Amino acid sequence: MATAANRAARFEQLSPGEPLVTIRDASIAYSTRGRAATLAVDSVSIDIRKGEKFVILGPSGCGKSTLLTAIGGFIPLTSGSIKIDGEPVGSPSMDRIMVFQDFGQLLPWRTVLGNVTWGIRRRFPKMSRSEAQARARECIALVGLDRQSPQYPNTLSGGQKQRCALARAFAVAPALLLMDEPFGALDAINRERMQAELNRMLMEGARDMTVIFVTHDVNEAVHLGDRIMVMSRGPGRVRALIDNPHVGSPLFHTDAMPLAAELRELLKDTENTVS
């Protein structure tokens, strides 16, 4: 735990704009028994700066989750390297909290409050229970789940579950927040509401948190990303890297429409390379 705190402290010393995550020629292949290995990510090189909201955009199956999972340290690289603050990624750690696409990422035997408190107590073992709960309540309020805090996850809607997961991740204050299409399984209206809410949270409470956000939704990318990396259809390569001046502007804002259209074209191109 001490090492985690030290490393977090070192992150703070980096000034914004300096690279936090350095990915060099990263390739990841899945070997399925009896079959040739499938290359999911193909020599990706990218620098992700401290404090930026970085979006990985690409069609389904292009290797976005694979790349993000590797950044989290959950799976090894086949070749190349991923460094965080100059150190190769090791096993997963609380510096890099992942919010999964899956609704089943909450501990079913803990309430909303219990889940968030659990995360806080893991990260700050010395914090007293009451202090941890107070902090948990703040984060739960931030995602608008106050009324649900004594409920068990099985009584929550999909959107509420993802909010709870978001609250738990924020409560831990990781240097790097990894989000794998957290709103992918929500209906359109809930998804837009969550996108706007996340944007507000990132603007207000997490200015210097580095966020890597995976999505296949063009509008989500334009709404949330300082920079947008477009991946080509599998094996995933970097197809384009775009600075986004419209980050934070309201969803479907007219100014952002040309960029959204451009991204949509890029995604279509990646589809064509397949056929």
Place this chain on the structure above:
Amino acid sequence: MKALAEGHNVSPEIIEKLRKPIVVAGLCLAWELVVRGMQVNPLLFPAFSDVVMHLAAGLGLGGSGELWGYIWDTLRVLLQAYAISVALAIFMTGLAVGNRWAREVLSVMTGIFQPLPSIALLPMAILWFGFSQESLIFVVVMSMLWPIASSLTVGFATVSPTLVRLGQNYELSRISLVTTVLVPSALPMMIAGLKVGWGFGWRTIVAAELVFGATGGGGGIGWFINNSRLFMNVADGFAGIMLVIIIGLATESLFIALQRLTTQRWGTETA
């Protein structure tokens, strides 16, 4: 439904709740009336009221209270066997989780022994251990171990990979990953396995005691039932049977209460 029902004098819900007690009472009454009305020989088939009197006497209400001793004999053996089975099942599942060969061995053994009524092993057990408590424990363990082990294995195998990753993300050690993620995840299957295992053990031990009784060994509620035939105390035998049923139902509802407290509340029971 609720709102509709509230307008009536006797709501369907109350009838629904009373249906079972009414059926039970009706069956008991029928038993009593048939035996008394047709003047059945009480030495062959005693009336319900006689059986209840004997049961009460056996439990100490105006009688010797000897039944408690027999119950305790049975439960003591059963609890020992249960503890052994659970420990063995956890040990074997632990091996199976870590090793493919061990997993295959466990799966084959479970496949072989689960369909076998373990009471069929009693003659061998008597050969190996004699007319002893060890023989009883052996057959009872053989009946409980396999269902418990197989449900444990299934429970651990079906833990959500996302929750395992969550545990890794929050830097849980191997042991705390087991205690804080794997075990609670597998709990629905574990409780189900423990329930089934207990049910198998309960049937097996009563059967085994009957055989012991027939061959002159001693102790236990099954032995008591068999003895009542030898001494023509048929009402006592019926009281023993009733007690076996009552204890079986009581433990079953204990497990159900446990499920209500845990997996039902979390909504993971069908997982």
